[in-house]
Amino acid sequence: MPLNPVPNYPASLDSLPDPTSATYVDDDGFELDLLLSKHNAIMEALEAKLGTGASVPDANEVLVGNGAGASTWLAGLTADYIAANAVSQVGSANGSSFGPTTTSASYVDLTDMSVTLTGVTVGSKLVAIFSGTFQHNTVTAGVKTAFSLDGAAEVGGSTFVAAATNQQSPLVLVRVFTATATSHTIKTRWFASTPTATAVGTDRTLIVVELKR
Amino acid sequence: MNLNGKRVDLAQLQAELATAGITVPALGTAGEDLHTYDEDGAAIDMPPESAAVLEAHDPAPPPPPVTLDDVIAAAVARALAERGLK
Numbered sequence: 260m261p262l263n264p265v266p267n268y269p270a271s272l273d274s275l276p277d278p279t280s281a282t283y284v285d286d287d288g289f290e291l292d293l294l295l296s297k298h299n300a301i302m303e304a305l306e307a308k309l310g311t312g313a314s315v316p317d318a319n320e321v322l323v324g325n326g327a328g329a330s331t332w333l334a335g336l337t338a339d340y341i342a343a344n345a346v347s348q349v350g351s352a353n354g355s356s357f358g359p360t361t362t363s364a365s366y367v368d369l370t371d372m373s374v375t376l377t378g379v380t381v382g383s384k385l386v387a388i389f390s391g392t393f394q395h396n397t398v399t400a401g402v403k404t405a406f407s408l409d410g411a412a413e414v415g416g417s418t419f420v421a422a423a424t425n426q427q428s429p430l431v432l433v434r435v436f437t438a439t440a441t442s443h444t445i446k447t448r449w450f451a452s453t454p455t456a457t458a459v460g461t462d463r464t465l466i467v468v469e470l471k472r
Numbered sequence: 473m474n475l476n477g478k479r480v481d482l483a484q485l486q487a488e489l490a491t492a493g494i495t496v497p498a499l500g501t502a503g504e505d506l507h508t509y510d511e512d513g514a515a516i517d518m519p520p521e522s523a524a525v526l527e528a529h530d531p532a533p534p535p536p537p538v539t540l541d542d543v544i545a546a547a548v549a550r551a552l553a554e555r556g557l558k
Binding site for chain 2: 360367
């Protein structure tokens with residue numbers, strides 16, 4: 260059977276016949292013109308795959324495309340070559356409503372403090388950070404804050420107890436969650452041991468950073 | 473429900489609502505918004521019938537503002553008390 264001069268590559272790999280010292284250039288399956296034609300087609304496909312641009316690789320370099328049909332060896336991948344949110348992403352919420360208050364003795368949403376990340380990689384880490392300033396109008400009464408992931412029970416709580424009427428105090432929360440879905444909502448929630456707690460001014464921020472694996 | 477600049481004492485208002493037969497789990501404010509909470513703790517609108525109670529609400533005077541000296545004095549007093557000192 261004559262050699263098929265059309266290569267499989269780039270759709271799939273080829274298996275080329277190896278001639279021996281006893282093989283003639285017109286032997287069936289080894290026809291030199293057909294073999295050269297096949298080699299040429301494969302080399303042209305490899306050129307297209309690698310792209311244009313003269314460069315020689317060095318240690319720890321990677322080959323990257325740097326234009327349509329062009330490539331180069333790069334000593335260090337820069338952010339230009341990494342898609343947005345491919346390695347990490349950040350969501351944040353800042354206090355905008357001034358001085359929200361609550362009388363709730365069980366956890367309720369703290370105004371403005373909700374962050375939803377989409378396009379999350381399952382298994383990645385979500386680092387949640389919250390800071391805010393709180394006030395209670397009753398001596399020995401407390402304000403407690405905590406995170407809630409997708410409506411689950413609150414975790415990572417932090418409390419302040421007023422030593423004087425209307426004492427103010429900062430509260431900081433830090434927690435690492437493991438992503439189990441492609442979208443997650445993290446909220447800061449709060450309650451007052453007795454009425455009434457206040458989140459002072461707009462001094463509150465919730466930041467969620469996803470660190471992908 | 474918009475407060476329209478009205479000052480409220482939330483604990484007092486919640487008691488007044490209860491007296492009027494309006495039961496809410498808790499009250500909260502965010503800016504000029506007065507709200508209560510659903511079973512998940514999300515802020516929801518006040519029941520419409522609470523408007524009259526809010527209108528009649530006459531809040532107790534606010535406590536005097538606290539100073540840093542007050543906080544320090546209270547902390548010192550508590551520390552001394554814990555050690556049985558005066």
